[in-house]
Amino acid sequence: MRPTPSQTVGPFYGYALPFRGGGDLVPPGHPGAISVHGYVYDGAGAPIPDALLEFWQADESGNLDGRPGSMRRDEVDGSFAGRDGVTFTGFGRVATDLDGHWALRTVRPGGAPYIAVCVFARGLLHHLYTRVYLEDAGDALLASLPGDRRATLVAAPERDGVYRFDIRLQGEGETVFLDLG
Amino acid sequence: MPEPLTQETISREIAELHELAAKAGGGDHPSRDYPPYRSSGLRHPHRPLVAPPEAYTELRGPVFGVADVTPLDADLTRQHAGEPLGERITVTGRVVDRDGRPVRGQLVEVWQANASGRYPHQRDQHPAPLDPNFTGTGRCLTDADGRYAFTTIKPGAYPWKNHVNAWRPAHIHFSVFGTAFAQRLVTQMYFPGDPLFPYDPILQSVTDDKARERLVAAYDHESSRPEWSLGYRWDIVLDGPSATWMEEGR
Ligand SMILES: [Fe+3]
Numbered sequence: 302m303r304p305t306p307s308q309t310v311g312p313f314y315g316y317a318l319p320f321r322g323g324g325d326l327v328p329p330g331h332p333g334a335i336s337v338h339g340y341v342y343d344g345a346g347a348p349i350p351d352a353l354l355e356f357w358q359a360d361e362s363g364n365l366d367g368r369p370g371s372m373r374r375d376e377v378d379g380s381f382a383g384r385d386g387v388t389f390t391g392f393g394r395v396a397t398d399l400d401g402h403w404a405l406r407t408v409r410p411g412g413a414p415y416i417a418v419c420v421f422a423r424g425l426l427h428h429l430y431t432r433v434y435l436e437d438a439g440d441a442l443l444a445s446l447p448g449d450r451r452a453t454l455v456a457a458p459e460r461d462g463v464y465r466f467d468i469r470l471q472g473e474g475e476t477v478f479l480d481l482g
Numbered sequence: 483m484p485e486p487l488t489q490e491t492i493s494r495e496i497a498e499l500h501e502l503a504a505k506a507g508g509g510d511h512p513s514r515d516y517p518p519y520r521s522s523g524l525r526h527p528h529r530p531l532v533a534p535p536e537a538y539t540e541l542r543g544p545v546f547g548v549a550d551v552t553p554l555d556a557d558l559t560r561q562h563a564g565e566p567l568g569e570r571i572t573v574t575g576r577v578v579d580r581d582g583r584p585v586r587g588q589l590v591e592v593w594q595a596n597a598s599g600r601y602p603h604q605r606d607q608h609p610a611p612l613d614p615n616f617t618g619t620g621r622c623l624t625d626a627d628g629r630y631a632f633t634t635i636k637p638g639a640y641p642w643k644n645h646v647n648a649w650r651p652a653h654i655h656f657s658v659f660g661t662a663f664a665q666r667l668v669t670q671m672y673f674p675g676d677p678l679f680p681y682d683p684i685l686q687s688v689t690d691d692k693a694r695e696r697l698v699a700a701y702d703h704e705s706s707r708p709e710w711s712l713g714y715r716w717d718i719v720l721d722g723p724s725a726t727w728m729e730e731g732r
Contacts, residue, residue: 302580304721305696306688307511308670309519311655313601317593317619318657344524357544357663365539369547379552379561392544413538419666424521426512426687428668429531430540441535470525480531481540481664482723 307427312351314421315396319353320372321383324395326356326407328386333361337416337433337456337464338404341397343424344471348401352422354468356393356405356433363412367391414440415454420468420478430479433466446477453477487645489681492518496686508690510721518683520644541723543663546589546623556622558592558634566616568597568635570711573699576628577658577718579665584628585720591621591657592632599638599652608640633711639678651678651685658718665722672698673714 310318327334341352359365371390375382384390395403410416415432437443437455446454453476456464468476495518500508514526559566573592577585595601595618598610602617620632637652653670660666672685679685688694696719705713 302578302582302719303693303696304510304580305667305669305718306693307667308655308684308687308697309521310657310668311670312605313595313603314593314655314657315603316601316617317591317655344528347524349525355666357542358539365542367542367545369545369550371544371546371550373549374552374555376552379554390544410539413536415539417539417663419663421668422525424519424523424525425514426516426519426522426526426684427514428666429514429527430664432534432539442532445535446532471528475527475529477529478527478531479537479540480533481537482533 309423309426310353310421312423314353319394319396320381323371324393324403324405325384326389326391326393326405329406331408333408334406335409335435335462335464336404336406337466338402339465339467340401341403341420341422341468342401342470346472348397349422349470350397350399350401352397352401352420354395354397354403355419355421356395356407356416357419358391358407358410358416359412360389360391361408361411363410365391365412409435418468420470422470425470429470430481431468431476432479435464450477487520489645489647492645492648492683493681496680496683500686500689503689508688508693510690510693512687512689516683516687519687537664537723540664541662543659543661543665546587546659548623550589551621551623556620556632558616558618558620558632561617562615564615566596566613566635568616570633571636571714572631572633572705572707572711573654573671573714573716574629574631574702574705575716575718577624577630577720578628579660579720579722584626585624585660586626586628588624588659588661589621590624590630592619592634592654594618594634594637594654595640597635597638599640610638610640636673644683649678649681651676651682656718658720660720660722662722665720667718667720669718670697671716674698674701
């Protein structure tokens with residue numbers, strides 16, 4: 302069967318898709334928690350304030366089964382209840398703020414050493430996939446890329462447990478985006 | 483002062499790109515570099531995408547459950563004290579993969595303008611009325627057959643700033659998850675027979691005629707409810723890794 306074509310997420314997804322705590326895969330103070338944050342830039346180097354990022358990863362033991370509960374609802378009044386603070390769902394969703402900045406709090410994935418990322422934005426007709434690697438070592442994709450390209454996929458340690466990962470949609474330092482078939 | 487960008491210019495660009503696609507074969511998805519949609523200019527990669535040697539993580543995907551949605555989330559007409567203004571409709575369909583297998587228990591999210599073509603978003607400056615009884619967001623899980631269903635009102639067309647006199651045809655935004663992260667889809671559903679179709683660079687970014695038709699729902703008299711609502715039917719086929727690759731990945 303032929304697939305349904307993609308269309309841009311547009312500018313007005315903000316009240317529908319992002320949810321409170323969407324970037325907090327683990328609660329503050331969780332043992333081994335790390336923060337990954339950065340900016341999304343366009344081809345002119347301007348930050349993009351209307352991008353939406355989704356993250357998907359294994360838990361610390363490498364389990365990729367995922368768990369429900371990323372966006373729990375309150376069954377009494379139907380309001381948003383948020384994550385339960387215990388379950389690791391493996392899924393995160395963050396809209397960039399007006400500065401084009403985003404932040405994720407999670408744990409290091411076990412197994413394949415990266416966090417999968419899906420990028421949506423106004424002006425982007427079809428989403429893009431990339432990966433956040435926390436180290437530049439021991440991975441077939443990284444090994445297959447020339448150094449300057451490889452560097453776009455590796456988060457830079459800023460301080461203990463805090464990593465910086467910028468996404469450049471176009472031009473100099475353009476992030477490596479993936480063809481997943 | 484730059485010349486104002488006219489519909490004539492945009493329509494000519496659209497026609498040229500359709501012609502190219504007719505020769506070269508348009509793909510199922512829009513090209514990320516589609517000049518008639520001006521915002522795409524600085525927001526598409528110049529480098530070719532890279533096929534990774536493995537995709538363990540992307541061949542699996544997030545899961546959602548009954549705690550993530552309430553039954554009322556699928557009825558956009560019941561989120562406030564009063565009834566929203568507009569034409570009440572139901573939109574139903576199935577989510578399947580490219581082999582036609584149902585995508586079960588996965589999350590479908592929708593958002594849309596109200597009947598006047600206005601979003602309750604600060605950045606929407608269209609001087610059309612907000613509707614205090616309509617927010618325009620919904621979600622549900624697909625059932626064992628891959629089926630989803632929403633009750634809502636028909637959204638209005640709205641103007642935007644791509645060029646002078648640019649209007650979006652009425653549409654509902656859809657966000658759909660498959661069983662693999664690599665099957666993710668965000669798209670828009672359109673209503674049959676809308677006269678704005680040929681003018682809209684976002685819809686026309688899908689340059690293959692057949693592919694573009696797959697974005698248009700069908701009026702479905704069977705699912706219209708007497709004295710209550712009009713029915714539309716729209717099935718969704720998720721793209722993504724080839725079936726064999728997926729079997730290996732699971
Ligand atoms: Fe819209």
